[in-house]
Amino acid sequence: MVKLIYFLSFIPFIGMLGFLPLANKVEPLVLGMPFIMFWMALWVILTSVVIGVIYKLDPRNKEVNSK
Amino acid sequence: MNAAIYIILGFLLLALYLGIQSKKGKKMDLEEWAVGGRSFGTVFVFLLMAGEAYTTFTFLGASSWAYDKGGPSLYILAYLSLYYVIMYWLYPAVWKYGKEHKLVSQSDFFSKKFNSPYLGVLASVIAVVSMIPYIVLQLKGLGLIVSVASYGAISSTLAIWIGAIVVTIYVMISGIHGSAWTAVIKDIMIFGIVLFIGIYIPIHYYGGIGDMFRTVQEAKPGFLVLPDKGLSLSWFISTVIVTVLGSFTWPHIFAASYAAKSAKTIRKNAIINPLYTLMILFIFFVGTAAILQVPNLDNPDLTLLTMSKNTFDPWFVGLIGSAGLLTALVPGSMLLINSSTSLSRNVYKVLFPKTTDKQISNLSKILIPIIALVCVYFTLNGGQGIVVLLLLAYDFIAQLLPPVVFSFMKKGIVTKYGAAAGMIVGVLLVAIINLTGTTMGSLFPFLPQVMKDLSIGMIALILNIAVMLLVSLLTKNLAASSNVKGETQST
The missing domain is CATH 1.20.1730.10 (Sodium/glucose cotransporter)
Incomplete structure (x- = not known):
């Protein structure tokens, strides 16, 4: 489980930075934004989601008086 | 008004x-x-x-x-x-x-x-x-x-x-x-x-x-x-x-x-x-x-x-x-x-x-x-001086990171000497390169564009880690040998 959440931590980096060569374009506009801007914004939201998932899976957060 | x-x-x-x-x-x-x-x-x-x-x-x-x-x-x-x-x-x-x-x-x-x-x-x-x-x-x-x-x-x-x-x-x-x-x-x-x-x-x-x-x-x-x-x-x-x-x-x-x-x-x-x-x-x-x-x-x-x-x-x-x-x-x-x-x-x-x-x-x-x-x-x-300092500040402060991260690892890999040497080298490199207006491109004109645009802070950080680990390795032996002689190191 701990291995999995370490791995999950890399996903936002890979998503936001790793795909940039493909996302570095204006068209198509999504929600009015250039594609690259939309891509970044999407990954900001997914970063939050990924950290949320990590939080849920992280055994340390289940202890009542977690340290 | x-x-x-x-x-x-x-x-x-x-x-x-x-x-x-x-x-x-x-x-x-x-x-x-x-x-x-x-x-x-x-x-x-x-x-x-x-x-x-x-x-x-x-x-x-x-x-x-x-x-x-x-x-x-x-x-x-x-x-x-x-x-x-x-x-x-x-x-x-x-x-x-x-x-x-x-x-x-x-x-x-x-x-x-x-x-x-x-x-x-x-x-x-x-x-x-x-x-x-x-x-x-x-x-x-x-x-x-x-x-x-x-x-x-x-x-x-x-x-x-x-x-x-x-x-x-x-x-x-x-x-x-x-x-x-x-x-x-x-x-x-x-x-x-x-x-x-x-x-x-x-x-x-x-x-x-x-x-x-x-x-x-x-x-x-x-x-x-x-x-x-x-x-x-x-x-x-x-x-x-x-x-x-x-x-x-x-x-x-x-x-x-x-x-x-x-x-x-x-x-x-x-x-x-x-x-x-x-x-x-x-x-x-x-x-x-x-x-x-x-x-x-x-x-x-x-x-x-x-x-x-x-x-x-x-x-x-x-x-x-x-x-x-x-x-x-x-x-x-x-x-x-x-x-x-x-x-x-x-x-x-x-x-x-x-x-x-x-x-x-x-x-x-x-x-x-x-x-x-x-x-x-x-x-x-x-x-202008202060603007220059500010550009340095982000890269300076990043040099504090390696000792913090390594200090959380088991069995103190990094010694205080290693930490100090790494930080000093990192900070000096950032300062010298920025003050002389050098970029990776002007330093190594033969590098591909991908390398030329690398941030200086990143290079300094890598060097910092290398020096930190090297000096830690050397001083660990030093500390060990001085222990054999029965000396207690003061902090």
């Missing part, structure tokens, strides 16, 4: 009032003053951490980059949200160690973890040298914002003095509680104002956000994406990574993690905080709108304020100015607290070991107006 001045002064007084009243009912020992007695819940920790996200740099800088540089401005959004992934893993560990050893400054961490007060002194020097230009930047921003938003009625110099005095008063009285309480109004205002102007301005001038980007794309093709050279993909990725790592060791944010009630509080914050950075999109919208509306601005930092003045009534410009003012005060106050505690606990106390805790606590407060004065001096007289 116009409505804007009254609104700005009103908010300044409100900030002062909130800052002072936050002391109520608290015994202000150093732990309470500097890290809120380690009692802050999710909301206050959020406000303090968001203080890093919304400084005057974000307020003025994000719009200025969108206006002046276009696509590369997105690095701000990328680093601010990725930063919270690191925060999830590292700050709870820092918090835990801080609680166990009653740490109040970042330098405390270095002296305690490596059992070497002199390493604490070194960390303090690097920290303070980096924090002062950061405070100066906040004051410069504050002066700019208030003088423009008050339509020149309050001069920049006067605004800087007033801002510095207000922040000094409430920091001396309430410490980090003052920062947290002024952050409450700051974030409420930023949220409302940024959302509103970010949507209103594109619709007002272009008919919509999509129409705006399409118009800009036609007028300046390629401006909205990353270019092939200079601020290119490899610049983007390396800068984001260094800034993410570097932001982690900004002393005021590092020490803010001590203020949390529990490790869970910090982890919860890491979930929510990235969403809050989406607000920066709306600042980008304003900056983008300005590209065709107010071309040829002399000072791109004025993008957001100029657009606001062209679009709204003075009272609303006053509100925007007030929000900008608060974005300077909150991080400014946290920077002041950490500079003074580092100097008193980690430098003065090492030089004069007989100083009592009570004296250190008093000294920390007395140092606030002194540091504030130094910062005001540099703000008013610093000229």
Whole structure:
């Protein structure tokens, strides 16, 4: 489980930075934004989601008086 | 006189009032003053951490980059949200160690973890040298914002003095509680104002956000994406990574993690905080709108304020100015607290070991107006030098990261000598390269463009780690052999 959440931590980096060569374009506009801007914004939201998932899976957060 | 001045002064007084009243009912020992007695819940920790996200740099800088540089401005959004992934893993560990050893400054961490007060002194020097230009930047921003938003009625110099005095008063009285309480109004205002102007301005001038980007794309093709050279993909990725790592060791944010009630509080914050950075999109919208509306601005930092003045009534410009003012005060106050505690606990106390805790606590407060004065001096007289220092500051502060990270690994791989050598080499490399205006490209002209655009901080960081590990390896043997001889090493 701990291995999995370490791995999950890399996903936002890979998503936001790793795909940039493909996302570095204006068209198509999504929600009015250039594609690259939309891509970044999407990954900001997914970063939050990924950290949320990590939080849920992280055994340390289940202890009542977690340290 | 116009409505804007009254609104700005009103908010300044409100900030002062909130800052002072936050002391109520608290015994202000150093732990309470500097890290809120380690009692802050999710909301206050959020406000303090968001203080890093919304400084005057974000307020003025994000719009200025969108206006002046276009696509590369997105690095701000990328680093601010990725930063919270690191925060999830590292700050709870820092918090835990801080609680166990009653740490109040970042330098405390270095002296305690490596059992070497002199390493604490070194960390303090690097920290303070980096924090002062950061405070100066906040004051410069504050002066700019208030003088423009008050339509020149309050001069920049006067605004800087007033801002510095207000922040000094409430920091001396309430410490980090003052920062947290002024952050409450700051974030409420930023949220409302940024959302509103970010949507209103594109619709007002272009008919919509999509129409705006399409118009800009036609007028300046390629401006909205990353270019092939200079601020290119490899610049983007390396800068984001260094800034993410570097932001982690900004002393005021590092020490803010001590203020949390529990490790869970910090982890919860890491979930929510990235969403809050989406607000920066709306600042980008304003900056983008300005590209065709107010071309040829002399000072791109004025993008957001100029657009606001062209679009709204003075009272609303006053509100925007007030929000900008608060974005300077909150991080400014946290920077002041950490500079003074580092100097008193980690430098003065090492030089004069007989100083009592009570004296250190008093000294920390007395140092606030002194540091504030130094910062005001540099703000008013610093000229270009301070800008150079600020460029260095981010790369400097990143050099503190390797010892922190490695110190959490099992079986102390890194010795205090290794930590010190790595940090010194990293900082010197950054300083020399920046002061001589060298880039990777001019140093190694044969390198491919991808390597040429790598950020200097990244190179320094790699060298720092290499030196740190090498010296640690060597001094470990040294320590071992001296143990054989039965010598005890003093720290």
